[in-house]
Amino acid sequence: MTHSVVIIGSGFGGIGMAIRLRRAGIHDVVILEKAAGLGGTWRDNTYPGAACDIPSHLYSFSFERKTDWSRRFPPQPEILAYLRHCARKHGVLEKVRFGAEVTEARFDEDAALWRISTTGGELEARVLVSACGQLNRPAIPPIEGRDRFAGTSFHSARWDHGADLRGRRVAVIGTGASAIQIVPEIAERAAELRLFQRTAPYVIGKPDRPYRGWEKSVLRAVPGLYELNRARIYALYESRALGFVKYPQVMRLLEKRFRDTLRAGIADPRLREAVIPRYPMGCKRILISSDYYPxxxxxxxxxxxxxxxxxxxxxxxxxxxxxxxxxxxYATGFRTTAFLSPMKIVGRGGRELNEAWRDGAQAHLGITVSGFPNLFLLYGPYTNLGHNSIIYMLESQFRYVLGCVEAIRRHGLDWIDVRADVQDAFTRDMRRRLRSTVWETGCQSWYMTADGKVVSNWPGFTFAYRRATRRPDPRHFNVRTRAACAPGVPPPGSGAS
Structure with missing residues (x-):
């Protein structure tokens, strides 16, 4: 059966995109999810202490406000419950096909269809949206002898809740965002905990606390106060972009917070020296915790x-x-720069996406890839952040993709395909701007490919990205006009858009 839109993934990107399509009157949408439940990274990462490092009022959809978050920084179960609530309330839960992992998507140029193969069967789509995210494929380093370990071992994103750590000797490999949440939690249970650090992270205090009942009541009762509070938090976090992308000296303010957190948490000078990073602050992800150093x-x-x-x-x-x-x-992070792997994506002329990206992932505005018509990426190359909420970036992408889908329908197009020169110009601009950011000051991070190219991060303000994605520019695309409407797609002017 041919569907108007098929979305791969049911995390914030997939659920939010489906809601926006539905609100625009586009109901023939299918979400393909490889797991048995929705939620993406917030379904997968159930390790002890799992929580977000962006404040709860900002780490949520602007169109589905929640005034009763339990804490300033939301824990994993509450985020997952919020996503489920959004899916149910907005009628997209029934659009999800669980246990349907995409193995291949191939564009049929003659029929102007994406033919999609999944572990749950075959289907077709006029428009294909990838909402796989960047943090869904665990990375375990190829350490010699790993498969011969006689005890229990697992990645932090595949936590074994059947493993009782009480009174056990536990080794944690890695000191990234997951590890600094895990270590304080399991240190209270384990007989011995040994943390293997390759590179020390910058850790600053986490200003977290539960919300009081009266605060939730006021936010719910006073018109406009929730939006004002959200805007305040956004502005505070957005200001940090200055240090990442324009004025590295601004990082000195965060360095002071790091020093204060370190002094408060560790008195032993030798241990303190061991956890001081040897690279500029911000080059790798800055982490927040008030209990990691203690x-x-x-x-x-x-x-x-x-x-x-x-x-x-x-x-x-x-x-x-x-x-x-x-x-x-293994708290060793994720394979972040392959984006759509391990799916096989084949575009016009039989070209595979892996081949097109052999020198690093490229996509105009992080959304469209030349040679792959009617394919749209959410949280693609150059759209990750070091300073603010990825939900804000996703909502910018929802609007852009929706504009493209409506243009296809309104003008009776078979497909739209971003021009190669437009994509190349965008990539050159990203490379030029990234060279002056803190992310390219000499460290190796998950923002980079193996050859040292930063392909994940947006080198600017999020409001600048929103402006850039305000609406699709028709001059950026090659198009093919549809002579007659294909099955399953409402004709232009039908009112569906």
């Missing part, structure tokens, strides 16, 4: 900075010694 000072916690040589059946071996372990937790 957790490192617990008598049952050891920070190991020697490089790992291999994993043995009984633990983790460094150049200095072997550390026994009953459980190994």
């Amino acid at each position: 957790a490192l000072t617990r008598p049952n916690v050891d920070l190991i900075t020697d490089p790992i040589e291999r994993v043995t059946p009984s633990g983790v071996k460094t150049a200095g010694r072997e550390y026994g372990a009953d459980v190994i937790v």
Whole structure:
């Protein structure tokens, strides 16, 4: 069966895009989800302490406000419950096909259709939207001997809740955003916890607390106050872009917060020295926690900075010694720069997306890829942030994609395909602007490809991105006009758009 729009993924991007399409009168939408439940990264990451590092009133859809968040920074279960609420309230839950992992999507140029193969069957779409995100494919480093470990091991995004850590020797490999939340939680249960650090992160205090009942009541009762509070938080976080992309000296203000957090959390000068990063602040993701540094000072916690040589059946071996372990937790992040992998995406002329991206992912405005008509990416290349809420960026992309879909329908088009020269000009501009950002000051981060190109981040203000994606520019696209309406697609002027 041919559908107007098929969306891959049911996280914030997929659910939000489906809601926007439905509100625009486009109801023939299918969401393909490989798992048994919706939620994307907030479904997958259920490790102890999992929470967002963006304030709750900003980490939510502007069109579905929530005044009763429990805390300033929302925990994982509450975020997942919010997404489920949005899907149910706006009538898109029934649009989700669970257990349908996409293996291939191939564009049929003659029929102007995306022919999609999934583990749950085949289907066709006039428009294909990828809402897979950047944080859904766990990365486990190829450490020698990893498969021979005799104990329990798992990635933080695939937490084994059947593993009882009480009284056990636990090794945590990695010191990124997941690790700084996990370590304080499990340090209270484990007999021994050894944290293996390759690169120290910058950690600043987390100004978190529960919302009081009267605060929730006032936000709910006073017209406009919720929106005003959201705007205040947005402006505060948006101002940090100055330090990331324009004036690195602004980072000194955050460096002071880092020093204050470090001094308050760790008294031992040797341990304090071991957790001081050796790269400019902001080059890697800045992390927030008020209990990570204190957790490192617990008598049952050891920070190991020697490089790992291999994993043995009984633990983790460094150049200095072997550390026994009953459980190994890989808090080693995600494969972030492959974007649509491991799906096979084939566009015009039989060209595969992996081939088109062999020198790094490229997409005009992070949304459209030349040679792949009627394909739209959410949270694609050059749209990640270091300073503000990704939900704001996604809502900008929803509007742009919706504008493209409505143009296809209104003007009776088979397809639209962004011009190669437009995409190339955008990519050159991104590369030029990124060279002056803090992300390209010498460190290796998950923002980069293996050869050192930053392909994930937007080098500017989020309001500038919103302006750039305000509406599709018809001059940016090659188009093919449809001679007659295809099955399943309402004719132009039918009122569906």
